[in-house]
Amino acid sequence: MSTPDIRAFFRLAHQHFGTLEALFNARGGVREAELRSHLDESSSHTASASYVFQQLQSHRLIEPLPEETASFELTPQVRDLFRTFRREQALSTPRAIQPYLDRLQELSARLRHHTEQSSGTGVHRGLEVIDTEIEKIRTLSRSNREAVLNRVTELRAGTATHSVRERFAIINNLLEDYVTPLQNIIQSRGAFEQLFSQLRKTLGEARSVFTDDPSLARDLKSTRARLRRVRQSVVENFEVTRREAMRLYEQQKVNSDILEGASSLLNRVHHEGPESLGLVDEMKLGSFTMRTVFQNEGLRAYLHKMVGYEPPDPDPIQEPTAMQAPSLLGKEALVTEARSACPIPDAMGWLVETLEQASPPRVLRAYRYLLQSPVLNTTFRGTRREYDFGATVLTAVPVQVDVEDDEPAPS
Structure with a gap:
């Protein structure tokens, strides 16, 4: 079979999309007679159904079903296109x-x-x-x-x-x-x-x-x-x-x-009866008595005591010291600083030192920024080691970070 012309391929797909869609929805293929009838009804062009039918085959849009000659289906590449645009992708292990x-x-x-x-x-x-x-x-x-x-x-x-x-x-x-x-x-x-x-x-x-x-x-x-x-x-x-x-x-x-x-x-109730669940003993009926505020003498005395109470001035808010203030680098700033520090032999160890007092989730989020950055190269090196965050200990393989040779140096 000769190589199909790509322009003719897409032109045929556009002109006879309804027929191709019917083939895709049929799943089990369509009989040739039904397919030709569909081409006669749906085609607004002057070409005969027989000629269009032959063109669809020669340009590899349709093909016969296995071991059959009178039934046709879409070729795999056309079916994959339908699946992609209809978001019906097939699972692959x-x-x-x-x-x-x-x-x-x-x-x-x-x-x-x-x-x-x-x-x-x-x-x-x-x-x-x-x-x-x-x-x-x-x-x-x-x-x-x-x-x-x-x-x-x-x-x-x-x-x-x-x-x-x-x-x-x-x-x-x-x-x-x-x-x-x-x-x-x-x-x-x-x-x-x-x-x-x-x-x-x-x-x-x-x-x-x-x-x-x-x-x-x-x-x-x-x-x-x-x-x-x-x-x-x-x-x-x-x-x-x-x-x-x-x-x-x-x-x-x-x-x-x-x-x-x-x-x-x-199943237990069916065979042993509802008494087997012991609901009567386990679920006691409660009782309560409603009392208004003015019927509660203890609360009345407390409210009278609170009359005229003046709260003391709140303690002043202390300014955080340089040692107390955690590092608040954003994603871009973090990547920029990492590029300046490259090569980094251990990304997690570098983050622990750079993001002092940061919580483990924030350090892990920064770690992910480094791994997914398009301007950084990351390579797993060595054996697993532990990183101490106080109450939390993380275990990971050290990751070496360096900059692409063709990346410009940060200013």
Whole structure:
């Protein structure tokens, strides 16, 4: 089959959108006779239905169903477009990202080989393929995030006719199959983080070798920027997905526990009678007597005593000393100060010293600013260590922070 013309592809999709939408909604495909009839009715153009039908196939908008010739469906790429714009992305397990990581590892080794051979052409070709694989990972991560959030929203809205136990089972499977396993890939010593550090190091080596080639230097800078973006995107997508899924999981778990407890009590009442619950002994009927203010002699005496009372002057508010005032750096100011202090061998240790007297949540928020900053490079180094916040002790892998070589120095 010849390669379709891209302009004709989009023109056909626009002119016969109604037919394509009907195919997407049909799910199980549409018979050829019904499809031709639909083209005759919906098409406002002079071309015959037979010609349009042939064009839709040759430009890869539709294809026959497997093992059938009289029924047709949308091609995968067109169906994916409908899913994307309708926010009906299909879920994919975290294992789906592993082949992309393996491919990037292979390309990283090949890029290092071309760098050692001083082959600028080989490096340039390698960067094109690496850029493509990086964008595939970002697209997969974003699609999976939207797919999980769509299902969480549907369960939270309760539009489907699922029982409490069924909703709990669905969200539990969602966590076990699609959310939690991703943590093993993107955690500090996971495959994604290790590959990111390795590939960034390889790109840095290539930049140091091809300093006299401005075009290749731009390509290397662009690939490093893509790498930073996909790392930030994958981590952010995971955090959002896990937070929303866990929130619904806790809610459904409570509902499921309540339902289970209520079922157990009803079963007990059914077999042993209501007396088995001991409600008469446990739930005593209370009694009370209403008394007005003027019937309470003790309160009357107290109110008379309070007549004419003048409170003393309040103690003056003390001005905070320099040692008492906590550091109040904003996000931009924090990143600027971090850039000035680079290289920082331990980001958490540096924050503990910089943000004295700050609460652990605020230090963790600042820690996240550093990890997600597009102008800073962060690399996990060494083994886990503890950070003392008084009543709270945090355990984390030290993170080294440095500035991109092509970033201008702060003024």
